[in-house]
Amino acid sequence: QVQLVESGGGLVQAGGSLRLSCGVSGRTFSNYAMGWFRQAPRKEREFVAAISRSGGSTYYVDSVKGRFTISRDNAKNTVYLQMNSLKPEDTAVYFCAADSSRVISSTPRTYDYWGQGTQVTVSS
Secondary structure: OOEEEEEOOEEEEOOOOEEEEEEEEOOOHHHOEEEEEEEOOOOOOEEEEEEOOOOOOEEEOHHHOOOEEEEEEOOOOEEEEEEOOOOHHHOEEEEEEEEOOOOOOOOHHHOOEEOOOEEEEEEO
16 A cells, blocks of 8 residues: 655745645555646646656646646655746645556546645635
8 A cells, every 4th residue: 555645735825836745655656657636626636747757757737837847756755746936726736646557647547546635725
C-alpha cells in the first residue's frame, strides 16, 4: 500500500505563489510516475501536471504551462508543484497521485493511489 500526504495549500492573492508538496510512503517512490490533479466545486477532477519516475519527463495541462512546475526528489520521496502567477480560476482542491505505469498519464483512472487533497484558494 502507498500513502500520499499533500501539504502547502492555503489562501493567496492573485499573482501570488504557492508550493505544494506530496510525501509518499509505503513502496519504492521511484517506481511511480506522479501526477497532480485538481477539483473545483461542481467540476470534474482535472489533470494539472505529471512527472516520470526519474523526473526526466514532465507534462502539463495547457492552462498552467509557464506558471506551474512539477518536480520530484526521489531521495526524499516527495513530489512538488510550484505554482506561480496564480489566478482565481486555479482555486480547487489539489490532489497528488501515484501511477505504476511506465509512461506518464493525464488520465485519472491510470493512477493507483491518491492523497486526500489540499485546498488552494486564490482571491481576486
